Amino acid sequence: MRGTASRQVTMLGWIEPGELIPANHPIRKIRPLAEAALGDLEPTFERMYAQIGRPSIPPEHLLKSCLLMALYSIRSERQFCERLRYDLLFKWFLGLNVEDEPFDHSSFAKNRRRLLDHWVRRQFFEAVVGRARRRHLLSSSHFTVDGTLLEAWASMKSLQPRDQEDGPGDGNGYTPSNPDVDFKGQRRSNLTHCSRTDPEALMARKGLGKETKMCFAGHVLMENRHGLVVDLELTRASGTSERDAATQMLKRMRERVRRRSLTLGADKGYDTQDFL
Numbered sequence: 001m002r003g004t005a006s007r008q009v010t011m012l013g014w015i016e017p018g019e020l021i022p023a024n025h026p027i028r029k030i031r032p033l034a035e036a037a038l039g040d041l042e043p044t045f046e047r048m049y050a051q052i053g054r055p056s057i058p059p060e061h062l063l064k065s066c067l068l069m070a071l072y073s074i075r076s077e078r079q080f081c082e083r084l085r086y087d088l089l090f091k092w093f094l095g096l097n098v099e100d101e102p103f104d105h106s107s108f109a110k111n112r113r114r115l116l117d118h119w120v121r122r123q124f125f126e127a128v129v130g131r132a133r134r135r136h137l138l139s140s141s142h143f144t145v146d147g148t149l150l151e152a153w154a155s156m157k158s159l160q161p162r163d164q165e166d167g168p169g170d171g172n173g174y175t176p177s178n179p180d181v182d183f184k185g186q187r188r189s190n191l192t193h194c195s196r197t198d199p200e201a202l203m204a205r206k207g208l209g210k211e212t213k214m215c216f217a218g219h220v221l222m223e224n225r226h227g228l229v230v231d232l233e234l235t236r237a238s239g240t241s242e243r244d245a246a247t248q249m250l251k252r253m254r255e256r257v258r259r260r261s262l263t264l265g266a267d268k269g270y271d272t273q274d275f276l
Helices: 027-040 042-048 059-071 077-084 088-094 105-117 120-134 241-257
Strands: 142-151 159-161 193-195 202-204 213-223 229-236 263-265
Touching: 027 042, 027 059, 027 088, 027 120, 042 059, 042 120, 059 077, 059 088, 059 105, 059 120, 077 088, 077 105, 105 120, 120 229, 142 241, 213 241, 229 241
Parallel strands: 142 263
Antiparallel strands: 142 213, 159 193, 202 213, 213 229
């Protein structure tokens, strides 16, 4: 039997956004953990912001927004602010009302940069790890390390010789916004070329036969009891970045657990004499 398509005629409804979230949704367990970690950062927030002036976006909203962007693979502040307008799960997670306007994407990006400058996101991560440690969920002697390439926003078209001052043009001062670039027959390397839009990004590829892209390198150190991430690093995608980042993370871990010997699992990319 065919159902009848009814029109939306309801003007008002007495319902909270949390009532629409399934009871077994993982986000319900993540929210109290995030709020508890944010409570530990309250003294840091007090030192960051002045007592007078125009109110900014609360740092609690900024950090929980970053968490949502990571969990739901949202690529930009503009996309997140647009989705915040209609996604009730996002508003419930941030503690916003249904009728609240979303953040302005430019103000959101500016205020989020302040958290980066004060290393608040690192403190937020360490607060979560500290709570897991106090619950005895972390191993203190057995760890695994790994790294991966993170594709930069810079395109291969932005790659130019280091000794070239101007971008591609027609010779009369006109530079197209999206020029055609032909690298056929040219040898490119990180020593001779760099990106004009993101100079810190480097050319890298996952392996033989894979395409080369502008990348950064992400590194994680995981404990082996429950597979939780206990440390992380973001570096340039150089040939030794994995081993260099692993060494730094292991040094920090030895200082925390105060053990002289640790066991470490890693893939063959770390099988070099200097790292061992």
